[in-house]
Amino acid sequence: MLLGFTFLLYLIITVAPGSPVTHLRGVPDLDTAVIAQREAQLGIDQPFLIQYGRWLGQILRLDLGLSFDSARRPVIDLIGERMPATIILSLSSIILGWGIGIPVGILSARYQYSVFDYIITFFAFVGISIPSFFFGLVLLYMFALTWNVLPAGGFFMAGEPHTFVGYIRYLLLPVLTLGLGSIASVARYMRSSLLEVLNEDYLRTARAKGLRENIVVYKHALRNALLPILTLMGFMLPTIFSGAVIVENIFTWPGLGSLAIQALNERNYPVIMGINLMFAVLIFLGSIIADVSYAFADPRIRYE
Amino acid sequence: MKQISQSKKIWRRFCRNKLAILGLVILIFFVLVSVFAPFLTNYDPNRSNLRNRNLPPSGDHLFGTDDMGRDIFARTLYGGRISLSVGLVSVGISLSIGVVLGAVAGFFGGMFDTVIMRIADVFYSFPFMILAITISSIFGPSIYNTMIILGILSWPSSARLLRAEFLKLKNTDFALAATTIGANPSRVMFRHILPNAISPLLVSATLGVASAILSEAGLSFLGLGVPPPAPSWGNMLNRARPLHILASMPWMWLPPGIAIFVIVLSINFVGDGLRDAFDPRQVMNE
Numbered sequence: 024m025l026l027g028f029t030f031l032l033y034l035i036i037t038v039a040p041g042s043p044v045t046h047l048r049g050v051p052d053l054d055t056a057v058i059a060q061r062e063a064q065l066g067i068d069q070p071f072l073i074q075y076g077r078w079l080g081q082i083l084r085l086d087l088g089l090s091f092d093s094a095r096r097p098v099i100d101l102i103g104e105r106m107p108a109t110i111i112l113s114l115s116s117i118i119l120g121w122g123i124g125i126p127v128g129i130l131s132a133r134y135q136y137s138v139f140d141y142i143i144t145f146f147a148f149v150g151i152s153i154p155s156f157f158f159g160l161v162l163l164y165m166f167a168l169t170w171n172v173l174p175a176g177g178f179f180m181a182g183e184p185h186t187f188v189g190y191i192r193y194l195l196l197p198v199l200t201l202g203l204g205s206i207a208s209v210a211r212y213m214r215s216s217l218l219e220v221l222n223e224d225y226l227r228t229a230r231a232k233g234l235r236e237n238i239v240v241y242k243h244a245l246r247n248a249l250l251p252i253l254t255l256m257g258f259m260l261p262t263i264f265s266g267a268v269i270v271e272n273i274f275t276w277p278g279l280g281s282l283a284i285q286a287l288n289e290r291n292y293p294v295i296m297g298i299n300l301m302f303a304v305l306i307f308l309g310s311i312i313a314d315v316s317y318a319f320a321d322p323r324i325r326y327e
Numbered sequence: 328m329k330q331i332s333q334s335k336k337i338w339r340r341f342c343r344n345k346l347a348i349l350g351l352v353i354l355i356f357f358v359l360v361s362v363f364a365p366f367l368t369n370y371d372p373n374r375s376n377l378r379n380r381n382l383p384p385s386g387d388h389l390f391g392t393d394d395m396g397r398d399i400f401a402r403t404l405y406g407g408r409i410s411l412s413v414g415l416v417s418v419g420i421s422l423s424i425g426v427v428l429g430a431v432a433g434f435f436g437g438m439f440d441t442v443i444m445r446i447a448d449v450f451y452s453f454p455f456m457i458l459a460i461t462i463s464s465i466f467g468p469s470i471y472n473t474m475i476i477l478g479i480l481s482w483p484s485s486a487r488l489l490r491a492e493f494l495k496l497k498n499t500d501f502a503l504a505a506t507t508i509g510a511n512p513s514r515v516m517f518r519h520i521l522p523n524a525i526s527p528l529l530v531s532a533t534l535g536v537a538s539a540i541l542s543e544a545g546l547s548f549l550g551l552g553v554p555p556p557a558p559s560w561g562n563m564l565n566r567a568r569p570l571h572i573l574a575s576m577p578w579m580w581l582p583p584g585i586a587i588f589v590i591v592l593s594i595n596f597v598g599d600g601l602r603d604a605f606d607p608r609q610v611m612n613e
Binding site: 145148149151152153154155156157160161163164168169261262264265266268269272273280283284287288290295298299302303306307310 | 545573
């Protein structure tokens with residue numbers, strides 16, 4: 024699957040009109056030989072499959088090539104610099120989303136059709152419908168610009184000590200923006216998953232033998248209801264990363280998302296490819312983790 | 328006993344969901360307002376007037392003006408046209424790809440199924456936004472490219488859905504009967520099976536419009552969707568991003584932001600209401 028993706032990606036990039044030498048063609052005094060030389064230097068004069076094969080061979084050796092800009096830095100270094108910020112942002116948002124979404128969803132199902140349930144259902148709709156870029160701007164407006172209690176973006180000034188409080192201050196708004204959608208969708212899934220399990224026969228049995236409702240719900244039902252939520256983990260990573268691109272852009276967060284936008288504006292293909300690839304690898308790892316933890320949690324599928 | 332038609336039953340169930348009705352009313356309001364935009368405002372959304380820059384809301388300019396002196400009320404109305412048409416067209420594209428591929432995969436199975444579903448997996452498991460901005464910046468942002476990108480990147484969900492429906496329906500008596508009397512596969516697929524799979528498809532298309540509107544706005548917000556000067560809610564938000572505008576001129580970014588939020592929320596309400604209304608399990612407690 025990862026392979027299929029690399030092919031798709033390379034195809035899109037190569038058929039693209041406009042290459043890093045296009046702007047050179049417009050320069051009147053420039054000899055075509057110079058352009059050809061530049062093309063050969065960048066390796067973009069070869070047929071498609073050869074380019075693709077060579078590129079694939081390189082990435083297997085973790086060599087993502089050199090950036091097209093004047094600095095000609097290795098792409099892997101650029102990505103390595105930006106990756107921690109994106110991982111911190113995404114991971115914190117996932118933790119926030121699951122940490123709040125799961126308990127809220129459980130309570131909502133436990134007290135189905137109560138006022139609490141209606142309020143939660145309504146806010147879950149709001150959470151999945153509000154665009155992150157608008158919610159981010161509202162948070163920015165309130166907390167950073169009007170009340171001046173939190174920084175308007177960025178992630179540690181040069182020379183600023185990396186304290187725990189500092190982390191929280193910089194992370195709070197972006198993580199809230201990115202995490203809101205996950206809170207809402209995890210809560211919705213958790214609620215419907217638990218409600219579905221609560222109708223099962225074995226829970227009727229548990230109730231019939233006189234167990235208290237709390238024990239039935241929290242001990243018998245919950246374990247089974249949490250299983251489908253685990254698989255949701257794998258599905259949600261792409262959404263989180265998509266959101267991260269926008270959120271990083273709002274809060275000038277120095278991660279892969281803002282690097283991607285910058286690289287796109289410069290038509291810096293090796294960097295764009297590297298970032299796309301890096302996200303693909305992260306998602307691949309995420310889905311493996313989700314699968315493994317699923318097998319770990321559910322003894323029924325262990326030996327299949 | 329009085330016979331009630333199926334669609335009337337569904338409509339009745341839909342009406343019991345108050346949020347869905349509210350959503351439908353708001354949605355119709357938005358559609359009317361964007362269709363009749365020229366009658367609701369005298370301003371041209373793209374005409375700038377440099378003497379009237381950055382005006383706060385007033386009787387002349389209901390929502391104020393932006394940094395080029397354009398009327399924000401007019402831009403919000405016309406922006407609705409763009410958002411709605413991008414939403415509808417891109418869902419149309421993704422449905423036509425998804426329906427055909429999903430039907431083929433589900434009906435014929437085997438190699439078709441494996442290949443199509445693997446391709447769908449590749450699309451599915453990738454961060455949509457990152458691929459979308461990559462493609463958009465390569466082919467140049469434009470409203471048509473935005474529609475095509477959103478359509479092409481989101482077909483796998485309808486393909487998956489339809490494949491599952493076809494797997495379920497292809498061995499039903501009516502489908503086998505149609506095959507037996509000699510109907511060719513495409514007739515069985517699209518005349519006999521497809522109509523029976525229409526309700527989940529309708530729900531997913533409705534929710535698809537909501538997410539397409541969100542994605543268009545997100546792309547335009549990043550400057551890679553609908554390019555200025557055409558008004559789109561996303562690029563209006565993008566224009567209002569400098570911190571001094573954000574801080575002191577909220578009339579520039581609140582209207583488009585609230586518009587996106589409210590329209591997506593109401594479409595989601597409608598989609599959810601449809602899902603419940605179509606759900607045959609609800610018949611029992613009627």
